Amino acid sequence: MIKFENVSITIDGKQILKNITCTINTGDFIVIVGPNGAGKSTLFDMISGKRIPTTGTILLDDTDITHLNEQQRATVISRLFQNPQLNGVASMTVAQNLALSNYKSKTVSLLNGITKFPTHLMTELDKLNLGSPKILNTPMKDLSGGQRQLLAFIMATILPPRLFMLDEPTAALDPQSATKLLQFAIKFINEHSLTTLLITHDPELALAIGTKIWVLENGQITKQFDTRDTVTLSASDLIGHIDYKKLMA
């Protein structure tokens, strides 16, 4: 579905991504791992349109989208940012945010802003404990980290996108909230066969979910693995690990 052909980008004189050539097929669930500074978020920026490559082409179904901006690509590509501030409107309520997310791909009208509230999602919201009137009327900034990410996920997928990108969605969450989010996410992605890209620092997570793993190091995709391969891989094969025993010795 999405093809990168020799894509490179130089930012402030430094080459962040070097000659990336890869393909994302429909239905793939690719987990991207790599050390800090490898260029993972920049790769996401290139796919979503936040940054334009210095050289190379990006194709969506054989159409050249290299020079389409983020706003234009947003109708088919959804992104969940690492910074929670960017995933919704912090000062508006949960209900207002949900209604807002439903404006995507529709012309803006002068109806009351809350009209497009996705009532069909109420059962799902109740299951996640996000459906009570109290929560619906809470400003998004007053939710807990876990609730906020869950809500952001729902908002980004109200209209299922063709490509869904998650940038370290559980990085700031405690294990319980992370589990809750991942359970919901995986179920949703499988149910809708969403083509997904997920960035994570957690190699165990990379081995546990998804259909493919890409390792990004120094601006290049150095290794690509398939689900069959993951059975024989260990975490340290991917990106190394912290040897706690050695630390304490």
Add this chain to the structure above:
Amino acid sequence: MLSEWLIIQGIVERGLIFSISVMAIYITSRIIRFDDLSVEGSFGLGGALMALLLTHNMTWLLALALITIAGACAGLATGLLHTKLKLNNLISGIVVTTALFSINLKIAGSNMVLGGKTTLFNIIPGVINMKIVILLPAICALLFIIKWFLNTECGFLFKAVGDNPQMLTNLGKNAHTYTIAALMLANGLTALAGAIFVQYVGYFSIWSSVGILIIALAGLILSETFGRTFGFSLLIGAILYQAIIAATFEFNVDPEWNKLITALLIIVMIALKKHSSIFTQRQS
């Protein structure tokens, strides 16, 4: 008793007219979070055009409509300077205000008298000395209309663009378009305020817009004592500031101290508001 009422009437009338620019500055500073300094230019533009159009025998209603559009153009200019030429918010507003000073001067000269033309205040014959009777319902109606608008889908997008412009991009909408739209609304309102003011005093003076920015900002800050949402608190804040200005004249000190006294009164009001909210926080 009658004389006190006249002073209060004047304070309320001026406060109501300026509350329109407080509404405008609420939209720019609090909703889209764009500090727009073109308020003074737009206020003058509204006044100059009103004087020009009335003396050329246009009806006041049509003139008000055209003036709102002209103000919107000033907002468009500020918005384009910021989004297309990447000028900083404050600079965009200053550039537009500076340009408008010359434009307003060319439109109406430094001073233009309305000369008894029919204005908004002639709607109800015989109440020419009780302009508050027309102003109060008119401004309240305007307040309700804007409040309704801010609760529509477009209004929601205005709030989003101020809080997180990325949200609009995520929705496939152009954040710049909505910023400019909000600036157009705000400047249209300010031009409207300037036009009503000229009808209120009977003449246009290029100096009438001097100090409008402070009046609008002070009105906004004072209104936050009574509430942070878009509503009657904006009217009250504007009227309260006019009351403070009037109060400084009552104290009969050397007139050169007036501005200092105004500043002190504002500080007192805000300090007491902060103190009372700390007090209630401790209680709960």
Add this chain to the structure above:
Amino acid sequence: MKNKNIVISILIISAIVVAIIINKNRQKNDNSSAIIIGILQTASHPALDAAREGFVDTITKNSNGTINCIVYNAEGSMINAHAIAQRLHADDSIKAIYAIATPALQAIASVEKTKPILIAAVSNPHDLGIIHEKTNICGTTDMIDIPGTIKSIKTILPYVATIALIYNPSESNSVAQITIMDKELRRHSITPLHVGITTEIEVPQAIASALSKADALLAPTDNLVASAMPIISHLAHQAQKPLIASHNDAVKQGALMARGVDYYECGKATAGIALQVLCNGKKPYNLPIAPAKSDTIMINKQLSDELGITIAKISDTIMYINSNK
């Protein structure tokens, strides 16, 4: 919590209102029999201050304590002028209002239709559309005799071929005077150059540019020029070129000459009219608004010596003034 804020705000407002009422009652008891004239001054600068002082001094001298003046200053803000005007209109103990300069007049005229309004330092009251048959407005204007002024310039400085007209285009008084000056100058075969300034900050640059292109500078009665007189006269002196002003105080501040208005005298003259209205029961509409006399030419002695100007015999009276140094 919101209610507590409102309660506190109401308490503060009530406290201020009470303070004001007590203050006013105290005032009333002090001067229960005196008539009060409310003075509304547009802004603070020497010419308007002089107009105020001339008025107050004359009233005090001639009323034997029966008339008092309260001074309000709008400090250049039209909105303040309106707030003050409302106050003056509403206060019954104020029997008449003295408006200094056009913005003050317009503000008070828009609310006050019955109490007498006395004016000074207004160039063109009739152009403001506020004077009708049974008007309550009377006083003096500061309209200078422009043809006379230009004639004096031609006589005293015959070599001058180009004159820069320095004024603030946003003051309607100035624009009116400049139009007539332009016409008169051309009539006398002098080329006028228009130099507009809108803020004090622009002054040095604009004047320097004017001095490089003209033989002399001429300014009408203009509030901004009056405020900036020290710097304008300093620059003219440096360039050794004559500066001709239209108000007499300017000569003390370094202008070469002025065949103009003495604002203290204007204040005095208006006070005289005020006394006629308040003490002799004359009606404002029966007292025509007259320009102050301006046929005396004030000349700065030091400057005229320095520039080597010999004053030929002319019909106007000449008074030599020394600079304020």
